[in-house]
Amino acid sequence: MTKIGIVWNPTKVAEQELRAAVEASFGDDTEVMWWETRAEDPGRAMAAEAVLAGCETVIAVGGDGTVRTVAEVVSSAAGQGKGTPTLGIVPQGTGNLLARNLGIPLGDMQKALAVIAAGETRRIDMGWVRADQQDEETGFLVMIGFGLDAHMLAETDDDLKDKAGWLAYVEAMGRAVTAAETVEFDLTVDGGDLERATGHTLLIGNCGMIQGGVTLLPDAEPDDGRLDLLLVSAENALEWMQTVRSVVWDNGLRRILGGAGDAVSTDSARHLTAETVSVSLDVPVPFEIDGEEAGEVSTLEVRIQPGAVPVHC
Secondary structure, eight states, rough: OOOOEEEETTTTHHHHHHHHHHHHOOOTTTTEEEOOOBBTSSSSSHHHHHHHHTEEEEEEEEEEHHHHOOOOOHHHHGGSSSSOOEEEEOOOOOOOEEEEHOOSSOOOHHHHHHHHOOOOOEEEEEEEEEEETOEEEEEEESSEEHHHHHHHHHHHHHHHHHHHHHHHHHHHHHHHHHOOOEEEEEEEEETTTOOOEEEEEEEEESOOOOOOBBBBOTOTTTTOOOOEEEEEEEOHHHHHHHHHHHIIIIIIIHHHHHHHOOOOHHHTTTEEEEEEEEEEEEEEEEEETTTTTEEEEEEEEEEEEEEEEEEEO
């Protein structure tokens, strides 16, 4: 690499510490350009400037929101005739979901930068979602959804999250279970027949692991050109026990031990796969994109863009 761009979130990392780590990781022959994100822009304009400046690698330093925003710009660059730079990730957020799924070191900037400096790349897919018929799509790299996970994010105390990290989500889980009510919606997969579905949680993802090493979408691969879905409709104690068993044992430990193939579905936790998904809800519900609140939605149009983002990992 002869020119890299750093798009960094000043609320997540100290500038002096970051600059020292970058200087130690790249040789004198590498030109480093710097862009600082702002509250009103988590990195879009900055990443676009890095692409225009000819940066071969654009490094996102921050949480999942910064990574997702920079990845959107990187994936769009080729379509604009600018060539596709490689995305580098220095995880500095609470969830760091994409970094977890790609095996990028957490909690150590020097190790994360060493992965980038090594130059190995992997092309991963980019998911795109259009909510409530908005003019523009929003990209995602891990998962989107409504229901329990979105309510949990909405219920999480920001101050506690800053102090306790992912443990703050555990504190919010009880309130989220109470808030996540069963809803009815229309579901269409790959342009097929419309299905009338009932559930309180629908996840659509490109990666399956969340905080704590829990895998909700066990068949999800970031580079298989497919979206994976999980529809949860558990209501009573027995159904919740079946759902927890399927997540922890059937689709968790049992797979690690080599005792299962494809994801195991139950009556209250169904797994599907698709390239496109359409959802129309009877009532608006809280929604999340890559672990961040995204307001309420009534309709979703979701698609996968295979191999859209080259990533150092």
